[in-house]
Amino acid sequence: MNTQAVVCNQVLKSFGAGEDEVKVLRGVDLTVPLGEMTFLVGPSGCGKTTLLSVIAGLLNPTGGDLHVLGTALHQLKSSKAVEFRRENLGFVFQQFNLLPALTAAENAAVPLLAANWPLKKAVEKAKTLLDELGLGSRVNARPNQLSGVQQQRVAFARALIHDPKLIVCDEPTSALDEHTGHYVMELLRKIAVRPERAVLVVTHDNRIYNFADRIAHMNDGLVTHVEQNGGMN
Amino acid sequence: MRFIAWQMLTGDKAKYLGLIFAIAFSTFLMSHQVSIFCGLMNRTAAQIDDIVDAKIWVMDAKTQYLDEVKALTDQDLFRIRGVEGVEWAVPLFKGTSRAKAPDGRFRGIILMGLDDASLIGMPRRIIKGNIDALQEPETIAIDQVGYKFFFPNEPVTIHRTLDLNDHTVRIVAVVDSNAPFVNLPVFYTRYSQAISFVGRERNQMSFVLAKAKQGIADAELNRRITAATGLKSLTANELGWETIWYYIKNTGIPINFGITVVIALIVGTVVAGQTFYLFTIENLKQFGALKAIGVSDLRIVGMILMQALIVGAIGYGIGISMTAAFFEAFQSNLDLRGFRMLPEIMQGTAAVVFFIVILASAFSVRKVIVLEPAVVFRG
Numbered sequence: 237m238n239t240q241a242v243v244c245n246q247v248l249k250s251f252g253a254g255e256d257e258v259k260v261l262r263g264v265d266l267t268v269p270l271g272e273m274t275f276l277v278g279p280s281g282c283g284k285t286t287l288l289s290v291i292a293g294l295l296n297p298t299g300g301d302l303h304v305l306g307t308a309l310h311q312l313k314s315s316k317a318v319e320f321r322r323e324n325l326g327f328v329f330q331q332f333n334l335l336p337a338l339t340a341a342e343n344a345a346v347p348l349l350a351a352n353w354p355l356k357k358a359v360e361k362a363k364t365l366l367d368e369l370g371l372g373s374r375v376n377a378r379p380n381q382l383s384g385v386q387q388q389r390v391a392f393a394r395a396l397i398h399d400p401k402l403i404v405c406d407e408p409t410s411a412l413d414e415h416t417g418h419y420v421m422e423l424l425r426k427i428a429v430r431p432e433r434a435v436l437v438v439t440h441d442n443r444i445y446n447f448a449d450r451i452a453h454m455n456d457g458l459v460t461h462v463e464q465n466g467g468m469n
Numbered sequence: 470m471r472f473i474a475w476q477m478l479t480g481d482k483a484k485y486l487g488l489i490f491a492i493a494f495s496t497f498l499m500s501h502q503v504s505i506f507c508g509l510m511n512r513t514a515a516q517i518d519d520i521v522d523a524k525i526w527v528m529d530a531k532t533q534y535l536d537e538v539k540a541l542t543d544q545d546l547f548r549i550r551g552v553e554g555v556e557w558a559v560p561l562f563k564g565t566s567r568a569k570a571p572d573g574r575f576r577g578i579i580l581m582g583l584d585d586a587s588l589i590g591m592p593r594r595i596i597k598g599n600i601d602a603l604q605e606p607e608t609i610a611i612d613q614v615g616y617k618f619f620f621p622n623e624p625v626t627i628h629r630t631l632d633l634n635d636h637t638v639r640i641v642a643v644v645d646s647n648a649p650f651v652n653l654p655v656f657y658t659r660y661s662q663a664i665s666f667v668g669r670e671r672n673q674m675s676f677v678l679a680k681a682k683q684g685i686a687d688a689e690l691n692r693r694i695t696a697a698t699g700l701k702s703l704t705a706n707e708l709g710w711e712t713i714w715y716y717i718k719n720t721g722i723p724i725n726f727g728i729t730v731v732i733a734l735i736v737g738t739v740v741a742g743q744t745f746y747l748f749t750i751e752n753l754k755q756f757g758a759l760k761a762i763g764v765s766d767l768r769i770v771g772m773i774l775m776q777a778l779i780v781g782a783i784g785y786g787i788g789i790s791m792t793a794a795f796f797e798a799f800q801s802n803l804d805l806r807g808f809r810m811l812p813e814i815m816q817g818t819a820a821v822v823f824f825i826v827i828l829a830s831a832f833s834v835r836k837v838i839v840l841e842p843a844v845v846f847r848g
Contacts, residue, residue, distance in 0.1 A: 289846050315765060320763075321761065327758070346762060
């Protein structure tokens with residue numbers, strides 16, 4: 237059985253060409269195991285977000301070898317890659333990116349709607365999940381009626397509702413104070429980490445490093461070293 | 470995803486209503502102005518439409534349109550009657566004169582002189598009176614607009630008199646006729662009476678109206694008449710279109726209306742396009758998130774097109790209803806009779822609105838298609 241959610245071998249990514257070429261990833265080697273929460277940390281501009289985008293199939297690597305859940309994602313046709321993301325990946329964005337016109341439950345149900353679930357059934361499942369996340373009384377509120385933490389919980393629900401095998405989170409605590417950040421990470425660990433699932437978090441918030449099972453340090457387009465952390469255990 | 474598209478569209482009320490207003494305004498302007506234009510052009514052929522008995526109109530070979538004729542001779546009439554396939558042929562006088570009411574109000578009028586024996590060419594709808602009384606001397610039938618002008622706010626009665634070129638003529642019938650282009654009152658009388666009313670010229674016959682014998686096609690009869698007499702012979706429909714095209718080619722009317730319609734088209738496209746584009750730009754991060762989550766480009770294009778088509782359908786519905794309401798409201802106004810919205814105008818406007826919304830959404834679609842989903846990871 238494959239125990240690695242992500243395997244990167246000498247992954248390259250550059251933007252532009254010729255003299256204007258900017259090499260952002262310069263040969264990344266990284267593995268993200270299933271059943272763990274892995275943090276990708278490093279200074280601004282080191283390539284964390286680019287690596288996350290490549291792993292999530294939102295950008296194609298310029299070179300190297302990349303397998304996500306045993307699939308060479310960058311070798312898939314565009315339509316297959318979209319399908320792969322829809323079925324296997326959950327996203328938590330820095331700005332939450334909730335649709336302002338939808339209620340909390342409808343926002344959480346978006347991945348199911350994208351997978352052609354009937355609206356009513358999808359929203360019902362979303363309500364159940366939001367209830368488990370402590371938002372049962374706010375399922376019909378729109379994002380502008382929710383606090384930052386509540387929006388974050390809706391974003392978690394959206395990332396989890398279709399039971400993906402890999403969850404990618406971009407700076408989940410950057411807009412939160414320390415106390416709230418800890419609460420959010422506790423919640424994420426509790427609901428997201430499963431033996432058959434990996435969670436990859438990009439952050440430069442060192443206040444939450446102790447929530448990681450392992451921490452991959454990046455600098456100048458490379459993963460310089462990976463440390464085991466224990467993940468609050 | 471249709472649900473999400475609908476919610477995104479209606480979530481921003483200001484832009485949603487702005488889009489609908491732009492389409493509705495554009496639809497109203499286009500359908501209304503084209504309807505008025507068509508109504509106006511139809512009026513140029515009103516007298517042709519009024520004469521339902523005759524399908525063939527014969528005139529001088531150089532005649533360009535209905536209102537400018539060179540008189541035919543009695544000899545022409547006899548020659549036409551002699552053409553093989555002619556069932557009957559009767560003279561028609563169409564001219565202008567001036568009439569005066571007993572209270573002194575006067576107005577130019579259109580005088581139609583119909584065949585003495587058959588009265589072929591008389592409008593079918595008689596509002597009051599009896600057209601057989603036209604056989605009596607110094608009598609006329611008048612259209613209801615003319616009657617309202619000469620006897621305003623008075624009930625429609627017959628046997629009232631008017632002064633027509635120093636002749637005291639008696640109204641024996643009030644008829645309903647199509648509004649002419651210049652909206653003048655229309656008088657109908659016998660051919661011989663009409664000649665006496667307007668004074669003698671050597672020739673007075675404006676047209677010859679004819680009918681083909683059974684089994685002879687109108688086009689064939691036209692060909693035979695022209696071959697036999699050298700005169701121009703057209704069906705009523707052909708003469709109607711020749712008249713309409715004369716006005717289109719020789720007046721500024723189509724340019725005037727055309728400018729309004731083009732402005733409506735441009736305003737509709739630009740306003741709707743710009744608003745729709747802004748709407749998409751503001752939702753770009755949301756579209757990016759959807760793409761990242763696993764919604765395909767095709768489905769997002771479908772969402773945008775659905776939004777555009779909803780806005781187009783609602784805007785079109787409102788705009789076309791406004792136009793319909795306008796013509797409904799003025800239906801009883803005699804001066805505006807004949808102006809109405811034709812089904813072809815509704816269909817044509819729908820096609821143009823469809824073009825507008827597709828064009829308006831095209832730029833938005835392009836923006837979303839080229840959008841990298843990775844944009845969602847950029848703060």
